[in-house]
Amino acid sequence: MSKRTQQSAKERKQQEVIDGNKAKNALFASCSFSSLGLDPKLSDQLKERMGFEAPTHVQAQSIPVILSGRDVLVNAATGTGKTIAYLAPIIHHLQGYSPKVDRTHGTFALVIVPTRELCLQVYETLEKLLHRFHWIVPGYVMGGEKKAKEKARLRKGISILIATPGRLLDHLKNTASFVHKHLRWVIFDEADCILELGYGKEIEQIIKLLGSGRNDEEETDDVGPKGIQKQNLLLSATLNEKVNHLAQLSLDDPVMIGLDSSKYQQNLPVEAPPGSPDSDADSDAEDLVIHVNKSANPSSEDYGIPSQLVQKYVKVPCGARLVALLSVLKNLFEREASQKVVVFFSTRAAVDFHYSLLSEFQWPPNSETQEEEETKQLFLKCKTFRLHGSMEQEDRRSAFGTFKAEKQAILLSTDVAARGLDFPKVRCIIQYDCPGEATEYVHRVGRTARIGEKGEALLFLQPVEIDYLKDLKKHGATLAEYPLLKVLDKFPLPGNMPRIKKVISLESHPWVISLQRALEYVNYSQPKMKELAKNAFVSWVRGYAAHKGELKSIFVVKKLHLGHVAKSFALKEQPSLVGKSHHKETMKRKRDERQRGQQPKKRNKMNGSNRSTQRT
Numbered sequence: 001m002s003k004r005t006q007q008s009a010k011e012r013k014q015q016e017v018i019d020g021n022k023a024k025n026a027l028f029a030s031c032s033f034s035s036l037g038l039d040p041k042l043s044d045q046l047k048e049r050m051g052f053e054a055p056t057h058v059q060a061q062s063i064p065v066i067l068s069g070r071d072v073l074v075n076a077a078t079g080t081g082k083t084i085a086y087l088a089p090i091i092h093h094l095q096g097y098s099p100k101v102d103r104t105h106g107t108f109a110l111v112i113v114p115t116r117e118l119c120l121q122v123y124e125t126l127e128k129l130l131h132r133f134h135w136i137v138p139g140y141v142m143g144g145e146k147k148a149k150e151k152a153r154l155r156k157g158i159s160i161l162i163a164t165p166g167r168l169l170d171h172l173k174n175t176a177s178f179v180h181k182h183l184r185w186v187i188f189d190e191a192d193c194i195l196e197l198g199y200g201k202e203i204e205q206i207i208k209l210l211g212s213g214r215n216d217e218e219e220t221d222d223v224g225p226k227g228i229q230k231q232n233l234l235l236s237a238t239l240n241e242k243v244n245h246l247a248q249l250s251l252d253d254p255v256m257i258g259l260d261s262s263k264y265q266q267n268l269p270v271e272a273p274p275g276s277p278d279s280d281a282d283s284d285a286e287d288l289v290i291h292v293n294k295s296a297n298p299s300s301e302d303y304g305i306p307s308q309l310v311q312k313y314v315k316v317p318c319g320a321r322l323v324a325l326l327s328v329l330k331n332l333f334e335r336e337a338s339q340k341v342v343v344f345f346s347t348r349a350a351v352d353f354h355y356s357l358l359s360e361f362q363w364p365p366n367s368e369t370q371e372e373e374e375t376k377q378l379f380l381k382c383k384t385f386r387l388h389g390s391m392e393q394e395d396r397r398s399a400f401g402t403f404k405a406e407k408q409a410i411l412l413s414t415d416v417a418a419r420g421l422d423f424p425k426v427r428c429i430i431q432y433d434c435p436g437e438a439t440e441y442v443h444r445v446g447r448t449a450r451i452g453e454k455g456e457a458l459l460f461l462q463p464v465e466i467d468y469l470k471d472l473k474k475h476g477a478t479l480a481e482y483p484l485l486k487v488l489d490k491f492p493l494p495g496n497m498p499r500i501k502k503v504i505s506l507e508s509h510p511w512v513i514s515l516q517r518a519l520e521y522v523n524y525s526q527p528k529m530k531e532l533a534k535n536a537f538v539s540w541v542r543g544y545a546a547h548k549g550e551l552k553s554i555f556v557v558k559k560l561h562l563g564h565v566a567k568s569f570a571l572k573e574q575p576s577l578v579g580k581s582h583h584k585e586t587m588k589r590k591r592d593e594r595q596r597g598q599q600p601k602k603r604n605k606m607n608g609s610n611r612s613t614q615r616t
């Protein structure tokens, strides 16, 4: 390495450290957990056992307000610690109940989350927090688990219950032994996603079944303070019109907490809530707590994207997409072997195909001698995992858990991993298939650069889709271009392929040509792989056609060259669009809906589109 390169690498490192420190300072409040009014044992647990030196701003803002008993709507960037923000105050109150809470009292707090993985994740955090409060019992119920076992757990009693909406509604209706007469807190984590996934009807029913109002003397004859108003909390990094509706249904005179809420201040009275330690302090935190007017429309809000996140896009013609993806991944792991990457796809079939391909694709492709054959290696020398909604529950659980623990791995996923999941040390998010609305972009990239860590995000766009950048810009996301050609030029060409000095188009790049050929060879030498590719092609085109609203004018299915789309699945010709995969998807969706006791979805005020079901 030359002196100059060494110098610039050193400068880059120094800049990274400075940026990292800046990001951390912007994230953490200058107070302690105990100064927020939390029980000393709980503050100790957070600091000593969980290693959280100081609360984040959103925690410093939310904890006193939630402790005070007010309903709250929290809008804060991804990875800023919203889970602790709502769990800690609940535990604080429950551990102080006299007589002590026990299993026979049933459920005091209910956390509703959109996905099974998030359910498990919140449960794990809760278990850690309850380490010193063994009499408070955590538990979860969610789709994909055995109902009988859940019923037995509910019968025994669960103090703080984490649940996905469909399964929760099922138990509320059918599990007589589910005691919730002492229920005091209901939390909607990732509130907008719960609605986007089409759970609006379930949520309305859940709210109705749980009722609202006070825990009067008769109901709380044996435990907890009397006459306490039920408290509802809504949280998300992105809010929209539907959440507004849910807020109106479930929140009573809520306090709005958001790191990025300056815009609301123009319209709404700013008021520090009672009980907040900052209520009379001259701190920036005071500006962040806003007494929200129910009719406020949060849909035009800029979304909070972590400031240290490096956001890029790569412009790739459709036919070269697959090669570009593999090259970008190879380059990432050659640059830094020990890292984790999440790649987002639009459909389950696309995840399955790419997973099989990456798990089997070897390099170099043409081995002429025995020696060459023996030195063949996987193209990407790291473990690959997949995650989507059609997988068996055990496989989902195992992929989620193992990827979390790995140091060097790729996760290929649908949007099922986009919300709330906290995979430690994910360095890069690749959105190979475009997200839908900008909110989806924000949550996907939010799987990296969490809690002040550094992170990169790369969005794949075809030249015809480039206007999507304008849409992102409207929400505060500005992306720089990724130097794809420079990266491609770095790869050694297999065999005796000549290196051309001036490459006219990406598709004529010798590396692209050779890699594309090798990928097609894998597909055509393995019928199973080709079948997966065909299914993925069909579902991808259908997914593309299902973009909503304004995005329809950017993602125009008629503008697609289907032959080039086929190439991006390593197919030499375009398969028929009437594929088996669509039929299977439809059958699976209908089955899922039947299991959830639903009618096939119709839109209502709080329901999202059906498109989301195949995207998870």
Ligand SMILES: Nc1ncnc2c1ncn2[C@@H]1O[C@H](COP(=O)(O)OP(=O)(O)OP(=O)(O)O)[C@@H](O)[C@H]1O
Binding pocket: 051, 052, 053, 054, 055, 056, 059, 076, 077, 078, 079, 080, 081, 082, 083, 084, 236, 237, 419, 420, 421, 422, 446, 447, 450, 451
């Ligand atoms: N005060 C803290 N200090 C250090 N780490 C923290 C603190 N609070 C939470 N964390 C950690 O930060 C990570 C992100 O927290 P969490 O998942 O609650 O974020 P979030 O705001 O809910 O993100 P998302 O919007 O993506 O769901 C977790 O690993 C959590 O353990």
